[in-house]
Amino acid sequence: MDAVKATADSNNVPVAAGFGYGLRTGTPIAVGYIPSAVACGILCKTAGLTAFESLFMSLVVFAGASQFVALNLIMIGSSFPEIVLATAVLNMRHIMMSSSLARRLVPGIGALKKSWICFELTDESFSVASMQKEPLLAPEFMFGLNIVGHVSWVSGTLLGYYGTSVMPQNLQDSMGIALYALFLGLLMPSVRKSRPALVVAAAGMAASALIKWTPYFTGLNRGIAIMTATGIAALIGALLFPLSKKRSA
Amino acid sequence: MTKIMVLSLLMMCVTAPSRILPVFFLGERKLPPFAESLLHYIPYAVLGALIFPDVLTATDSIYSSAAGAIVAMILGWSGRGILVVLAGGILATYITGHYIGI
Numbered sequence: 129m130d131a132v133k134a135t136a137d138s139n140n141v142p143v144a145a146g147f148g149y150g151l152r153t154g155t156p157i158a159v160g161y162i163p164s165a166v167a168c169g170i171l172c173k174t175a176g177l178t179a180f181e182s183l184f185m186s187l188v189v190f191a192g193a194s195q196f197v198a199l200n201l202i203m204i205g206s207s208f209p210e211i212v213l214a215t216a217v218l219n220m221r222h223i224m225m226s227s228s229l230a231r232r233l234v235p236g237i238g239a240l241k242k243s244w245i246c247f248e249l250t251d252e253s254f255s256v257a258s259m260q261k262e263p264l265l266a267p268e269f270m271f272g273l274n275i276v277g278h279v280s281w282v283s284g285t286l287l288g289y290y291g292t293s294v295m296p297q298n299l300q301d302s303m304g305i306a307l308y309a310l311f312l313g314l315l316m317p318s319v320r321k322s323r324p325a326l327v328v329a330a331a332g333m334a335a336s337a338l339i340k341w342t343p344y345f346t347g348l349n350r351g352i353a354i355m356t357a358t359g360i361a362a363l364i365g366a367l368l369f370p371l372s373k374k375r376s377a
Numbered sequence: 378m379t380k381i382m383v384l385s386l387l388m389m390c391v392t393a394p395s396r397i398l399p400v401f402f403l404g405e406r407k408l409p410p411f412a413e414s415l416l417h418y419i420p421y422a423v424l425g426a427l428i429f430p431d432v433l434t435a436t437d438s439i440y441s442s443a444a445g446a447i448v449a450m451i452l453g454w455s456g457r458g459i460l461v462v463l464a465g466g467i468l469a470t471y472i473t474g475h476y477i478g479i
Contacts (some may be wrong), residue, residue, distance in 0.1 A: 313458075
C-alpha cells in the first residue's frame with residue numbers, strides 16, 4: 129500500500145512536533161480535567177484515603193472513570209480483586225485508542241518512549257492527538273500533550289482533597305459539562321469537514337445510547353459499552369467509506 | 378506502602394497493558410486496507426460514543442447539560458478554538474442552571 133510507504137519514507141508529510149507545541153495543544157485538556165480531578169479528590173477524602181494516597185493513585189492510575197469506580201467500591205467494602213477486575217474491564221477501551229494511535233506516531237520511536245507515550249494515554253489525550261491536523265505525531269509533541277493533562281489531574285485531585293477549590297459551589301456543579309465540551313470542540317470541526325466522520329460519530333452516539341437505554345444491558349460496565357459502541361461505529365465507517373489507496377485524512 | 382497504594386499499583390498493572398501493548402502490535406506494520414480503515418475511524422467513533430448519551434447526565438439538570446452541549450456544538454461547528462468552546466459550554470450550563478433555573 130502506498131500510504132504506509134509514503135508515511136515511512138517521506139519527509140514532506142506534516143508532523144506535529146515539539147514539546148512546547150504539545151504543551152500548548154494539551155492546555156484545553158488540563159482545563160477540562162480540573163472539575164473531574166477536584167471531584168476525584170473530594171471522593172478520595174470521603175473514601176478515607178490520605179492526601180498522599182490520593183496523590184499516588186492519581187499519579188499511577190491516571191484514569192478518571194476507573195478511579196471513581198474504585199473509590200466507590202472501596203466505600204462499599206468490595207475486595208481488591210473485584211476492584212482491580214472492574215478497573216481492568218473499564219479501561220479495555222484504550223486498546224482501540226492505542227491501536228489507532230499506533231498508526232499516527234512517527235515511525236522508529238524507541239520502545240521506552242513509545243511505552244511512556246501510551247502509559248499516559250487517556251480518552252482526552254487520545255482525542256486531542258487524533259484530531260490534530262498533522263498526519264504524524266512526534267514523541268516530544270506527545271510528551272508535552274500528555275504531561276499537562278497528567279499534572280493537571282494530579283494537582284486537581286489534591287485541590288479537591290484539601291477543599292481549597294476557589295470556585296463557588298454552583299459554578300463547580302456546572303463544570304461537569306467541561307469534558308463533554310472539550311470532546312464536542314474536538315469533534316465538531318472534523319464532522320463539518322468530512323461526511324464519513326459525521327456518519328461514524330453519529331453511529332457511535334446511536335450505538336452508545338442504544339446500549340445504555342436497553343434494559344437488558346443496564347448492569348453492563350460502561351467501559352465495555354463504550355468499547356462496543358466504538359467498534360460498531362468504526363465498522364460502519366470502514367464498510368461504508370473504505371479509505372482509498374491514496375489516503376487523505 | 379499502604380493498602381491503598383498497593384491497590385493503586387495493581388490498578389496500574391491492569392490498565393497500563395491495554396494502553397501500551399497495542400501500539401507495539403500495530404506499530405509500523407502494513408495492515409489490510411479494511412483494518413486500516415477501521416483504525417482510521419476509531420477516533421470519531423470513540424468521541425461519539427463518549428459524548429452521547431452521557432453528556433445529558435453531566436450535571437444534575439438534563440436541561441442545563443443539554444444547553445451546554447448545544448452551545449459547545451455550535452461554537453465547535455463554527456470553528457472556534459477549544460478553549461472558547463470549553464468556556465462557552467460551561468457558561469451556558471451555568472446560566473441555564475442557576476439563573477434561569479432549569
